Amino acid sequence: MAALAVAMGIGRFAFTPLLPMMLHDGVVDIATGSWLATANYAGYLAGALLYMALPWLGRRWGASAVPGNAALVRGGLVATVLLTGLLALPWPASWALLRLLAGVVSALVFLGTANWCMGRLAHLGRPALGGLIFCGPGLGIVFTGLPTGAMVAAGWSAAAGWLAFAVLAAVLCGGAWTVIRGSEAPKPEPEVAKDAPPQPAARPVPERALLATAYSLAGLGYIITATFLPVIARAALPAGSLWPDLFWPMFGAGVALGAFLSTRIAPTRDRRMLLAGAFLLQAVAIGLGLVWPGRTGFALGSLLLGLPFTAITFFALQEARHQWPQAGAGFTGLMTALYGIGQIAGPPMAAALLARAGSQAQGFDHALGVAGSVLVLGAAIYGFMAWRWRR
Secondary structure, eight states: OHHHIIIIIITTTTHHHHHHHHHHHTSOOHHHHHHHHHHHHHHHHHHHHHHHHHHHHHHHHOGGGSOOHHHHHHHHHHHHHHHHHHTTSSOHHHHHHHHHHHHHHHHHHHHHHHHHHHHHHHHTTOGGGHHHHTHHHHHHHHHHHHHHHHHHHTTOOHHHHHHHHHHHHHHHHHHHHTTSOSOSSOOOOHHHHHTOOOOOOOOOHHHHHHHHHHHHHHHHHHHHHHHHHHHHHHHHSOTTOSTHHHHHHHHHHHHHHHHHHHTTSOTTSOHHHHHHHHHHHHHHHHHHHHHOOSHHHHHHHHHHHHTTHHHHHHHHHHHHHHHOTTTTHHHHHHHHHHHHHHHHHHHHHHHHHHHHSSSHHHHHHHHHHHHHHHHHHHHHHHHHHHHHSOO
């Protein structure tokens, strides 16, 4: 949880509550902010592709030449602290590169942590607890979202905010540093391995393709709201309202709560139907912001958007391990890469719609409408999968 709070909650999503401060300081505008977000998502895609290539590199160069999941996580945590702190420096020409590298690192830490923890928990016979680690991004969002209101009231600059979050990341690293080490599970003795049951057969290729394609739609569906929520709320609510500073922490609280609740779901439930329901819940959350653009609508929408956020990832990774157990890191890396492509498409699309709209509010409405429609499409794909390949 601490590792994902650093890599995701701070390394990726601290940009969202700090974006209004950067706009106020005049160091970026909406278009520049969109491209900085895109740079981070492009880095996330590159990190996922790199992780996907690690098994191939291990076969080519030797396993000892490729770092294991624990080493990736520990190195990535240090890099996240450094990259976050460097954003406090007045070097705007370097910000895009720093956000790109932060995206690479966040993907490596996310996948390394998820696979290390899920492998260790499976060895311990407690795989359902894997959902708890996905509380980490939500807690990181809360830890970064709540202080920004106080920072604004105190007259802090965005640079001071980046530095404060770098210190917070360093503190949280201590929670993971002594835990994540070694391999995912001890190697079995030869006599145990000899009698081990065979791996289940992989599911049909079309089902695996649809699983990965629909998962990519989740990246596009949530990212516009997750990137611009504080900006949208400030534009819609009266000037001086304290509510815009609370919606992002509400999203984070929903993320943590949803991850916890995912561990309470019976493992016999069809994860494809769970994914369909999660997609529809996020679509409803986006719709609330469109039809009810007030503090109640934004608050409820923020909470509902967050509830299935990391639960979607947990269910999708579980389903990936079920559909193609022999692929291991390769398939989960591919799915994360496709998710990253969806994220990359979101901010430029929003910027293009904003440029063509008659007003900023109208442009965000159009972008949110597209995001909600994409999530409904993803839910339909998972529903079709559950009908076509019944279990």
